[in-house]
Amino acid sequence: MKGLTIGQLAKQAQVNIETIRYYERRGLIPEPPRRExxxxxxxxxxxxxxxFIKRAQELGFSLKEIQELLSLRVDPGTTTGDIKGRAEAKLADIKAKIHDLERMKKALMRLAASCRGRGTTSECPILDALESRRD
Amino acid sequence: MKGLTIGQLAKQAQVNIETIRYYERRGLIPEPPRRExxxxxxxxxxxxxxxFIKRAQELGFSLKEIQELLSLRVDPGTTTGDIKGRAEAKLADIKAKIHDLERMKKALMRLAASCRGRGTTSECPILDALESRRD
DNA sequence: ATGGACCATGTACCTAGGTACAGAGTCAAG
DNA sequence: CTTGACTCTGTACCTAGGTACATGGTCCAT
Incomplete structure (x- = not known):
């Protein structure tokens, strides 16, 4: 077995070939070995x-942030304490996202529930979901 | 009280003035009344x-999707059943995001915990977080 | 041993989501 | 009643994240 060609990889990962080369240039995936x-x-x-990269993007992470997430494993020049710190920073990020998504979720559930059978829709405030933020 | 000028709004919402005008053009915020x-x-x-718009972006929604989310309340020409359906679609979306973020969270927590005191870092697989997806 | 399907590099182009002027009018504190 | 800070419209420009060639070299089933 000789591994996947870029075309096979693209098909399996459901992305454009060019995207893969782009990620390589950006350092998001390691340069693979080549044949002759x-x-x-x-x-x-x-x-x-x-x-992972694709999904993380859909979760609102930039490629740069994803790079940081990924570097939490492979980077051999870093101390474990450093890793731990960076992991915890990302963790806080993620928790905040989950928190806000939960609020949106609740708002939408209320919405879907309350919107059953009534007449007008003007009273369906999804906005409140993320109101009163504490940045 | 005469309401906020665009500059005051921009400051309070912590965005660029031009961004507000851009959102207006895109229909993400209603055209406000004007003075003479x-x-x-x-x-x-x-x-x-x-x-809300800004945060929803950070949660991985495009402006188009955010528009859809916002339209779940103000649109008076739609039936409640329609609204309900659209709300539930978004809800599924959000649940999936929460689910995947939970996986990332768990992976990072394991990572932060396991990376305490050990030597090398090569065994900290965050990738597994979103592996084996079921699209 | 060859032709259609792949791959390589390099460069150009594209969309989303803003951001930055230019040129002209408006507001309000002194 | 002026002057510095704002605002208006319109158009141009920018960054992130791709996507699309053009040109030329491989691969392999027939």
């Missing part, structure tokens, strides 16, 4: 990595 | 609306 011809040879694990 | 001079006069509620 220069063709990239990817380990199947790369699929998960790209899937 | 043409100056926009905003209700203080607009602060919450912009805050």
């Amino acid at each position: 011809s220069g063709y990239r040879q990817y380990s199947p694990d790369t699929v998960a990595r790209i899937t | 001079s043409g100056y926009r006069q905003y209700s203080p509620d607009t602060v919450a609306r912009i805050t």
